[in-house]
Amino acid sequence: MRLRAAALTVAAAAVVSPTLASPAAAAPPGLPKGTVSAKIVKIVDGDTIDVRRGGKVIRVRLLEVDTPERGQCWFKTATARTASLLRLGSTTYLLRDKEPKDRYGRSLFYVFNSKGVHVNRNLVRYGYGKAALYMPNDKYIRIMRAEEAKAKREKLRIWSSRCDTGGTTPTPTPTPTPSNPSGTDPRYRTCGDANAAGYGPYYRGRDPEYAWYQDRDGDGVVCER
Numbered sequence: 051m052r053l054r055a056a057a058l059t060v061a062a063a064a065v066v067s068p069t070l071a072s073p074a075a076a077a078p079p080g081l082p083k084g085t086v087s088a089k090i091v092k093i094v095d096g097d098t099i100d101v102r103r104g105g106k107v108i109r110v111r112l113l114e115v116d117t118p119e120r121g122q123c124w125f126k127t128a129t130a131r132t133a134s135l136l137r138l139g140s141t142t143y144l145l146r147d148k149e150p151k152d153r154y155g156r157s158l159f160y161v162f163n164s165k166g167v168h169v170n171r172n173l174v175r176y177g178y179g180k181a182a183l184y185m186p187n188d189k190y191i192r193i194m195r196a197e198e199a200k201a202k203r204e205k206l207r208i209w210s211s212r213c214d215t216g217g218t219t220p221t222p223t224p225t226p227t228p229s230n231p232s233g234t235d236p237r238y239r240t241c242g243d244a245n246a247a248g249y250g251p252y253y254r255g256r257d258p259e260y261a262w263y264q265d266r267d268g269d270g271v272v273c274e275r
Contacts, residue, residue, distance in 0.1 A: 077143060078166030085143040085162065090136045095120065096128030096179055098156070099136060101144070111156040113147060113187050114194045115170045117179035123213035128178040135172060140164045147187035158187060174198050177206025185251065195235075235259050241273035249273065 077087070091107060092100035096117025099110050117128040136142055143166075144159040151157055161169045171190065173179045174197045181194035202209045238244040241263050250273025252260040263272040 078162075078164065080166050081143055081162055082145055082160075085145045087141055087143055090138055090140050090142055092138070093129060093133040093136065095125070096132050096173065099132065099142075099161070101142060103144075109156045110144065110159050110161065111152055111154075112170045112173070113158050113160050113184065114182055114190055115173050115179045116182035117173060118208065124178065124208050127207065127214045128173065131173060131176075131178045132169065135163050135167060135169050136161070137164075147189045149184075149187050152184070158184070160190065170194070171197055175201060177201040177204070177208050177210070179208070183249065237262050244273050 077085070086103070088101035088103040088108070090099060091102050094100060094109070097112045097115050099112070101108050101110055117132075118125040141164045143162040144157075145162070146159060149158060163169055168190075171194060174181050174194050181191065181198040183191050201207075205211070207214070235244070235249045237259070238249070241250060244250045244263075249259075251271050252263070252273055254260050254265070254270040260272055265272050
């Protein structure tokens, strides 16, 4: 009788165990240390999203990428790309850099999707946006600029000298002058061209590129954004 009761207990446990709550999905491998998870609730545009974390909705500006604005060529395409990488309701993983917010109060993050894709980098690599440095947040800027160079060489999307549907303002493609061997960035004719390509600002006494441009207001910074 005791053996039979024990057998019934084991059988009951085997039936019940599958109904237990499944553990939360594990984070994808390869994420950088320090990421935090959130849920995607809205795609605002190519480089801006809303996420829910801790019961609060947060507006996030993707770091080191600048996608076309509303009314410009490739705006709809870039926004659709971000939406395809960050599905509504899916889990995303956010990584801070040095400065947590911009002047508009948006939280600044590098964003990874539920499969571990670095969304900021993906947008730059495939020509949906430019590499953009927002000091002091510079964790991936060298990688971003390398990815931008590849997209330019391949004439992808914003670098294709053509417009997709829904835009009216072509995205300019600046022509760099020969690089200064003492610097790390390409040298452009004007600060406006440098900014359009995602470079600047440069600081006196720190950046060799500072000497290439005129500091009109004498504040020790050139090519301010």
